Amino acid sequence: MMEKKVVLTYDGLKKLEEELENLKIVRRKDVAEKIKEARGQGDLSENAEYDSAKEEQAEIEARIVVLEKMLRNAEVIDDEEVSADVVSLGATVDVYDVEFDELMTYTIIGSAEADPMNGRISNESPVGMALLGHKVGEKLSIDTPDGEAIFEVRGIKR
Template identity: 60%
Template sequence: MSDKEVILTRSGLKKLEEELEYLKTVKRKEVAERIKIAIGYGDLSENSEYEDAKNEQAFIEGRIATIEKMLRNAKVINDEEVGTDVVTVGSTVVVKDLEFDEEMTFTIVGSVESDPEGNKISNESPVGMALLGKKRGAIVEVNAPAGVIRYQIIDIQKGE
């Protein structure tokens, strides 16, 4: 991961800080205990419990380093920066799919927080990029693998 700026909402920052705390205080201890028990089994060259625990330890340490780097490069979106006149990171946007006449709601977040199933889309995604900077009533076109999707912005609200 490069040193590029990581855009986070307040809730996204809180989630990352909580995950970091959990990994450092709980998971590290759990894995250290698993390694200690596995060493007690003897011969480490054919000890799958030891190998699994060491692999998990490496994953946890890698995730801790990644989160720490994200937090160092974080730009937290201030609630005052999120308005309701144009779509910005942190906005919740109600759009209407003009082809299917369906309304959908998206919250625009930084890529670290994106969760399409939770209707949180990245500002770097095709839909997110198309919506950014647009006003209520605007029609945007998104190039998708299935073709061009046309949305009309129905409402813009402050996120979360």
């Protein structure tokens, strides 16, 4: 079975690699020390600190597995290949919302790096998907969770 590609910017790739390194080198050692200290306190059956440390260890190991899988399937967006003529992955787009008379700026990225509150939307989101392939001046209707929205592409940058 093919695993899904994880689309990342170069910065996003570096952040995930740094997080993985921190988890493997720093956090694993810290939680191992917590477990060791908790074991030294005696009866493990009623030791909340031991249970908490083991739970933290499980969370760290689960996150390591997720990060390793993401990095194994990473596809990095090459900034040089991002077009300024048409909305594509990695592009920053100025969009005018006709209904709310508002100009918004979105950067279209992969879902692993999406941060809608900061204008970084996934290429898999309704708005991100709808914007892909459009050019400056084009209007489009997008079905969003809040209903239909009419947008006009005002600018594209890489």
